[in-house]
Amino acid sequence: MLVLRADPWMPEYGMGFDAPLGADGPEAVADPFVETRDWSSPRSPGPPDPGPLWFVDGVRRVDLRLLADDGDRRVPGLFGSFAVGSVRCDRRAAFGDHEVGRAIVLGGGVRAEAVEAPLAGGRVRFAPSTVPGEEPDAPLLGLQELMRRAEGATAARLAAEEGTLVLADGPLTFHGASAAPVVGVVKRTARRYLGPEHEALVGRLGPGQRTPLFSLGEDERVRRYSWYARLVPLRLPWHDHAGIVRCEVRVGIGEPGHVAALADRVSALLPTFAGRPTDPRAPQNLAPVGGLEAWLRHRMGHPGLVRRALTDWLRGREG
Amino acid sequence: MEVTSEPVGMVLGTEDATPLTFWVGVAPDAYLQLDDAVIVETSVPGRGPLRISGIVQDVRARHEGAQFDSDVFLVDRGVLPVETAVAAQVVATRFEPEILVPPMPGLPARRARGAERDEALYFDQMARRVPAGLSRDGEPVFLDLDFLDGSRGAHVNISGISGVATKTSYAMFLLYSLFHSPVLGGYRTNTKAIVFNVKGEDLLWLDTPNARIVDDDRAAYELLDLPAGPFESVGLWAPPRGTAGPAVPHVEGRGEGVTAYYxxxxxxxxxxxxxxxxxxxxxxxxxxxxxxxxxxxxxxxxxxxxxxxxxxxxxxxxxxxxxxxxxxxxxxxxxxxxxxxxxxxxxxxxxxxxxxxxxxxxxxxxxxxxxxxGRDAEDPARHRIDWGASQVTVVDIHTLHDRAKRFVTGVVIKRLFDDKERMGRREPLTFLVLDELNRYAPREGWSPIKEVLLDVAERGRSLGMILIGAEQTASEVERRVIANSAFRVVGRLDTAEAARGEYGFLPAVTRSRAAILKPGSMILQQPHIPVPIQVRFPFPSWATRADEAAAPPGDVFDAFRGD
Structure with a gap:
């Protein structure tokens, strides 16, 4: 019989398991034997150690898309807003500091001047930014990069405090040394790093369990240790990669034995924070992160008002 | 003690602010409770400063950022970060000057204290104010004598479930307050009250101090500027025992001081x-x-x-x-x-x-x-109820058959009314306290007592005869009797009864509150204030039972005080 399994994400958010299929081997080079050669059974850490930890995440939004004519050149651009913040979980969950940034991002290396548009008795300021690409999506990637950088800065600031643990949403953006470990938690499986014989273990993980460590990246500066962990029990009708996240830490953080202990702790903690079933990207979008995203989106201001302020400003500029 | 209003939050912008009602976001380090008086100061373009006063009608707290009921458990486990928001709904009571604009979101709101509280509740406009109890925050609440003595209105109507609503106790407290505060001025001595005792012998001890009163109760009386003692001048009347022979009052608990009437x-x-x-x-x-x-x-x-x-x-x-x-x-x-x-x-x-x-x-x-x-009556003049002799005259009817109750109330009220009518002026006032109005002035049908009561309700205002009426269910009482009452008081109400139109003056929240009122708390609606307020009245400082009428406490404790 043909076996059919569903992906739990709401379709408009894509799919938790988003990696190209069909190819025989992994697309990216990974070394699966940094911790052990034994990939026959999952690693089962002990009970979770609560202790203080931080979740870091950011959200972004395109407020208005642009076409910029610079003499004969025409490049794509946008006005965008992003917000980055954190949640501290230490028996209670509380919002930490947050930061809202706004930028006018143009493609093709073209840079605008900073824009200050009057809004609600005050002004909103869009800082100039540019990306080299001229494809329609290039400014969006530029905005994304601004947000990722702000996330990295926040993670670095929080990780300066010893005795804590920072879980940053998405792939690692901060690769420097820090007092406390920074772990990237990746929701979406966009690439396959393991060969079929190792990847099979991912489908057999139970909640709180993980795969052995593997290492990623060739450039020494961005080399990471990584592992897969499961958030919620495997249940029909979902496929066996539902509820899986991939975690990564920079290699410089310590010896594989030290990293394995950290991976155990994180993997044991994660099921506690699994996303609410009501989250469109449940369970991978962790509950504190989901809460933080809604809170941050709110802090970017009402999109309609920002958009109107920008169109008014554009009209006033030439009118 | 100097009391000043304290900041508690600001006017919300997520709920519509209207001139009649608005919401105040309560600051994390402050609180607002039901019935608190709130003041917001603003400035109207071209018109200058404006003070909006109001009363808290509802307070709510919620998790912001939580979408689902189950989120609260995640919050408790420290998984989901949320913010807790507390907001209070304020019903505007007063605008100074009267410019009916809403307060702007973001304006600071203060809990009104002292003179500002008096302003919010119109106490500053009451030339002659009668202590009517304590508000939820323990401050005095007054009612305006102008609306009680007939100058601008008259009569009090009290509804509530028997036993828990403490209707009679509140009526007696109002009388006590009237007679033992300086509000009646020169007319105080000659102002009279006739009270019908319909249940037990509760009211046959009005002239005796209550031995069970404690310091907290005394403090409440002190806050209201009232002495904590018995009624000063009381006449007690009960029907005679038996149908012939010497007229001995038919009472059980009290041996002396009661006169038989016939x-x-x-x-x-x-x-x-x-x-x-x-x-x-x-x-x-x-x-x-x-x-x-x-x-x-x-x-x-x-x-x-x-x-x-x-x-x-x-x-x-x-x-x-x-x-x-x-x-x-x-x-x-x-x-x-x-x-x-x-x-x-x-x-x-x-x-x-x-x-x-x-x-x-x-x-x-x-x-x-x-x-x-007839012939066997000895000294009939002494047994004729004489309400001129004492300030409060209690007529006991609780031992009488229903028919006899109607006869006595009918006769007494008729005589009172005729007396007042003959006198031809309003002051000094005569108060008539009558429970079970639904029996004497029922909504349906006609009876001679109802006719007299209607006279009292409609003409008593100009004649100075003030009805303090009470009933379990206002819906069963003649509309005109209730409509003529300037003050409406509600004790614990049956929820089905509270849903009736007679209680339309109670906003929905207040109706729900009426279902959980404790004995000793009433909701008071008065003509001045657009919102009914809950008041608590102190434990009676006069005895209501034989065992409360023990020796005056002074005698007992004097021995311990030494010198």
């Missing part, structure tokens, strides 16, 4: 009390009522005062002189005359009406026999 046959004839023997509510003004009026008139005309006895009369009719020595003889005379075909007593009413009349006369005379006395 009326004489002559009073009955001259003052036309017969109608009050026929006091059940009728479908409408029936034939019987006409017959009763006719008999009353003929009786008065054909009976002459007995020269040998103050209490009796002599019937002179058809050349026969017949002494009427007691109430039974009077009833027999009436029965005999009415039963005769073609008698002038009877007029042109049908046999069926006469039969109904006689049936009721028979039933009634048996119930009131002891209350109307």
């Amino acid at each position: 009326w004489t046959v002559r009073d009955f004839v001259r003052e036309k009390y017969l109608r009050f023997l026929f006091a059940e509510a009728e479908d409408e003004r029936s034939q019987i009522a006409d017959l009763v009026a006719r008999v009353e008139a003929v009786l008065d005309r054909e009976c002459e005062d007995d020269p040998t006895n103050d209490a009796t009369v002599v019937h002179v009719g058809g050349g026969v002189v017949e002494p009427i020595g007691d109430f039974d003889q009077l009833c027999e005379l009436i029965a005999r005359e009415v039963d005769q075909d073609g008698s002038p007593w009877r007029g042109r009413v049908s046999d069926a009406t006469v039969a109904a009349f006689l049936r009721r006369l028979d039933a009634g005379r048996f119930r009131v026999r002891g209350l109307i006395r």
